[in-house]
Amino acid sequence: MYKLDEIVVEYPASRDGRAIDKAFLLDKIRAYAAHYRHLPKRSKVILWHGDSLEFATRLLxxxxxxxDVILPPNxxxxxxxxxxxxxPFYSGEVLEDLPSEMVLIDEYSDEHTHPEQLYWPCAEVGAGExxxxxSGSTGPAKAIGKTWRAINTELAxxxxxxxxxxxxxFVAMVSHQHIYGLLFKLLWPLRYGHRFEVTTYQxxxxxxxxxxxxxxxxxVASPAQLSRLTQDNVLIPVRERISKVFSSGGPLKDDDAMTLFAQLELGVTQVYGSTETGGIGYRDVVSKELTPWQPFSGVSVSQGVTSLLLCxxxxxxxxxxxxxxxxxLSDGCFVLTGRADRTVKVAEKRVNLAGMEQRLNAHENVANCVIVQLQSGRLGALVELTHDANSATTNKETSSALKQWLxxxxxxxxxxRKWRYVSELPYNSQGKLVYSELEQYFV
Structure with missing residues (x-):
């Protein structure tokens, strides 16, 4: 067990350059813990807060x-x-749309005496999952439980x-509410005596x-943010102040990675993995030569029949x-060639296309639909409306209503982004949709 006051540095965080000291951080954690100690064992708490410091103190x-701490994707x-x-237990930011069934359990007070000693969360102190x-964009969303043992192993x-x-x-352009930002922006620096900037810079x-x-x-940034940065890289004048750039949550195009290397004189460290698997491998693309992924220590990837296999x-x-x-490859490194299922990434958000179709089909005006990912990376919806759909409604109005529904x-x-309407979906003679042919509807 690690005591928080022994692993947290004297000034663990800053907010827009204003230092936040350890005593302030620990006092906030201790104050919230004094109230959380009344929660029933094995209960679940939903935690959401847009402010990284407020989030971190509640989480710890x-x-x-x-x-168990449930982290909503949005x-x-x-x-x-x-x-x-x-x-029913909710901790965090007071939200206008907070359901009436939820109870806000945060009560901040300076009058607290327990617990006197704070520890880094782990199995030894009985921390839950x-x-x-x-990543918050599947439909239906899939809950993934992570033990603090797995979290701490990955941090190490x-x-x-x-x-x-x-x-x-550490400074981030990504949210702490998802696992990438949570690990890289908050938990890594807090656990290993580094410092982080509270503000998330959009x-x-x-x-x-x-x-x-x-x-x-x-x-700490996303591929979409880094891709946009290549067009007008305002970080070039301060590049010597940047020691490392991380990218995760989706693929970063090799051309963008090479452009950033030329602009910043620093390779972008891409991290491959998922919420379910944790980190799998990493690489820095700095030239046109094929750059394989290097597995993390203790991780191995092998060849499967239809996809890669992970240990x-x-x-x-x-x-x-x-x-x-x-x-x-023979040295244990690997290259990626494509996706094996209908789960795709849109702007670093994971979307299960079948789940989105299920949601859209539940609308009263939709008879059938198919969602496809276009070459741009965005999604297109091909929709067959019901006979009862209001014929006086324009396609623009229908699209607006269906977007609101989603x-x-x-x-x-x-x-x-793109919506097309057909009298019936283009099934082939075998009663199947040929996905490779669907993009023509969006040209």
Whole structure:
């Protein structure tokens, strides 16, 4: 067991450059823990907060007890209503759409005496699981439980693999609410005595201003953000302040990776993995030569019949089939060649196309539909309307209504951009849809 006051540095965080000291952080954790200690054992708590510091203090406080922490992928009204069926206990930001069935359990007070000692969450202190929902854009969402043993094993791997600059601080453009941001922005620096910036910077201009100065930084970003950055890279003037750039959550195009290498004089470290599997491998693409993925320590990938097979200390079964196809090289490294199922990534959000189709088909005006991922990476919806659908309604009005219907369950960035309407879906003579031919409807 590790005591928090022994592993957290004197100034573990900052907010837009203003330092936050250890005493302040620990006092907040202790105050929340004093109230959470009354929760029944093995209960579940839904945790959402847009502020990284407020989120972290609540998470570490909950990690002192035998409770499972459910991390919603978003705070959409439908998402919260669905989660209310799992637990009435809610911790975090006060939301306008918070279901009436949920009870806010946060009571912050300076008058607390227990627990006197705080520990890093682990099995030895009886911490429960963290429950994720596969990046938040599947429909239906799939709950993924992660033990603190698995979380801590992965943090140890990240520390031993990547930390070459002990003075570097962590700054992120991604949310802490999903596993990538949670590990890289918050838990890694807190667990191993580094520092992190609380603010999540959505705009590169603001990030550039923050990283200027005398500190060095580990930058945590998504492929979509990095791809946009190549067009007008405002980080070039402050590139010597950036020690490492991480990218995960989806594929980063090799051309973008090489452009960023030329602009920043630093390779982008891409991390391959998922909520279910944890980190699998990493690579830096700096030239046109084929760059395989290097498995993390303790991880191995082998060739399966229809997909790659994973052996890892981060999964419970001896071997797991991955959602990707690829080729394993003689040295144990591997290359990826495609997806093995209908789960795709849209702007780093995982979307199960069959699940989205199921939701869309539940609309009263939809007789049948198919969702396809276009070459642009966005989604297109091919829809067959019911005979009862209002013929006076324009396609634009219908699309707007169907987008609103999907928004109750899916984030806006994942909703199809292009909509086409047909009298019937184009099944072939075998009664099947040929997905390779569907994109022609969206040209």
């Amino acid at each position: 406080a909950l990690g002192q007890f035998d409770v 705070c959409q009204a439908q998402t919260l209503r669905d989660l209310a069926n799992l637990s 963290l429950v994720f929902f596969t 791997t990240l520390e031993s693999t990547f930390t070459t600059d002990a003075e570097a601080e 705009y590169p201009e603001h990030l550039a201003k923050r990283v200027s100065g005398y500190n060095t930084w580990f930058m 890892s200390p981060l999964i419970e079964e001896p071997q797991r089939a991955l959602d990707d196809t690829g080729k394993v 928004s109750l369950e899916f984030e806006a960035v994942c909703i199809p």
